[in-house]
Amino acid sequence: MLKIKDARVVVTCPGRNFVTLRIETADGLYGLGDATLNGRELAVVSYLADHVIPCLIGRDAHQIEDIWQYLYKGAYWRRGPVTMSAIAAVDMALWDIKAKAANMPLYQLLGGACRTGVMVYGHANGQTVEETVDEALKYQALGYKAVRLQSGVPGLPSTYGVSGDKMFYEPADGALPTENVWSTAKYMRTVPKLFEAARLALGDDVHLLHDVHHRLTPIEAGHLGKSLEPYRPFWLEDATPAENQEAFRLIRQHTTTPLAVGEVFNTIWDCKDLIQNQLIDYIRATVVHAGGITHLRRIANLADLYQVRTGCHGATDLSPVTMAAALHFDLSIPNFGVQEYMRHTAETDAVFPHAYSFKDGYLHPGDAPGLGVDLDEGLAAKYPYSRAFLPVNRLEDGTMYNW
Ligand SMILES: O=C(O)C(=O)C[C@H](O)[C@H](O)CO
Numbered sequence: 001m002l003k004i005k006d007a008r009v010v011v012t013c014p015g016r017n018f019v020t021l022r023i024e025t026a027d028g029l030y031g032l033g034d035a036t037l038n039g040r041e042l043a044v045v046s047y048l049a050d051h052v053i054p055c056l057i058g059r060d061a062h063q064i065e066d067i068w069q070y071l072y073k074g075a076y077w078r079r080g081p082v083t084m085s086a087i088a089a090v091d092m093a094l095w096d097i098k099a100k101a102a103n104m105p106l107y108q109l110l111g112g113a114c115r116t117g118v119m120v121y122g123h124a125n126g127q128t129v130e131e132t133v134d135e136a137l138k139y140q141a142l143g144y145k146a147v148r149l150q151s152g153v154p155g156l157p158s159t160y161g162v163s164g165d166k167m168f169y170e171p172a173d174g175a176l177p178t179e180n181v182w183s184t185a186k187y188m189r190t191v192p193k194l195f196e197a198a199r200l201a202l203g204d205d206v207h208l209l210h211d212v213h214h215r216l217t218p219i220e221a222g223h224l225g226k227s228l229e230p231y232r233p234f235w236l237e238d239a240t241p242a243e244n245q246e247a248f249r250l251i252r253q254h255t256t257t258p259l260a261v262g263e264v265f266n267t268i269w270d271c272k273d274l275i276q277n278q279l280i281d282y283i284r285a286t287v288v289h290a291g292g293i294t295h296l297r298r299i300a301n302l303a304d305l306y307q308v309r310t311g312c313h314g315a316t317d318l319s320p321v322t323m324a325a326a327l328h329f330d331l332s333i334p335n336f337g338v339q340e341y342m343r344h345t346a347e348t349d350a351v352f353p354h355a356y357s358f359k360d361g362y363l364h365p366g367d368a369p370g371l372g373v374d375l376d377e378g379l380a381a382k383y384p385y386s387r388a389f390l391p392v393n394r395l396e397d398g399t400m401y402n403w
């Protein structure tokens with residue numbers, strides 16, 4: 001038995017907010033879990049500190065599945081991002097402890113490596129098509145095999161996904177939500193031009209991706225997917241909001257562009273119908289927001305039956321703890337597709353020293369026991385929480401819209 005002696009939540013803001021759970025066993029092992037829910041961080045802090053940690057003390061850290069079921073079924077109130085991020089943090093920390101106890105990198109416990117490295121995609125973004133293509137070329141020069149393209153839209157003052165700082169794009173940019181303006185017509189004219197220019201400049205061997213951020217209707221998404229087909233996109237992400245999953249059937253009827261969805265999904269129940277009806281090609285559910293490694297493996301297993309591959313969310317609001325967990329998961333599953341990789345800043349990396357590393361377009365989790373990521377609590381304490389929100393999106397006439 002590995003008795004859980006103590007657990008605490010650490011909130012730190014080395015340039016952006018992160019919530020980390022640290023679980024300690026009676027014999028001195030400890031594990032880390034990420035619980036960051038961008039723009040709603042303190043809700044998860046309270047969920048963990050007030051409602052989860054008291055139930056963990058004294059339990060056997062080895063019983064990962066049982067503790068997962070206890071927190072999921074036992075709460076009565078199932079699912080949702082706050083609950084599932086809290087459960088994910090516990091799950092990650094327990095896998096970290098188990099792998100440390102086994103003196104193995106986690107991917108070995110999960111069945112061993114299925115590949116030599118994890119293909120990642122970087123974010124190329126610019127105010128114009130030309131600037132975005134230039135950024136994409138820089139990623140290609142760094143060895144990236146896959147690049148996401150997001151360009152500013154002519155006639156719109158600002159666009160989510162397009163930042164001033166190219167390498168360290170930060171989604172939560174204001175102490176109150178900033179407001180972006182959206183025009184589907186203007187956007188739809190820009191994206192095919194972007195893909196045409198990028199394919200020409202980067203050649204055939206680089207995978208090109210695009211994130212719609214849930215902003216199109218199904219028929220608009222079908223049209224966009226069709227217009228991108230000549231440039232062979234790797235995927236079109238979040239083409240339409242996924243609450244109504246039938247919407248994806250309509251998109252499918254109009255385009256063979258592969259579809260990716262799921263960064264806001266929290267459980268297998270959000271993924272089930274899309275996977276079973278083969279309405280998507282990539283599932284983007286991620287360790288931190290979908291109940292941890294235990295639950296994400298369940299999702300990946302279901303997806304594998306239908307030749308749906310994974311493409312885990314990996315923006316900067318997912319901490320290095322999640323990135324490490326995702327890499328062990330990615331390396332060990334048969335139906336891995338691609339991993340998103342937005343680099344963290346040097347401040348963040350210093351607070352979370354880690355064993356994972358990038359080479360020639362691939363990340364590897366490294367071979368340190370456990371997740372291979374640590375938390376420098378002394379340094380973390382120097383960066384207190386600072387409220388920050390994701391922006392909101394309005395149409396040109398002021399109507400509140402999706403993003
Ligand atoms: O990385 C992506 O694909 C995103 O869409 C980024 C998200 O908007 C961001 O992580 C939200 O917190």
Ligand SMILES: [Mg+2]
Nearest residue numbers: 211237238263
């Ligand atoms: Mg996205």
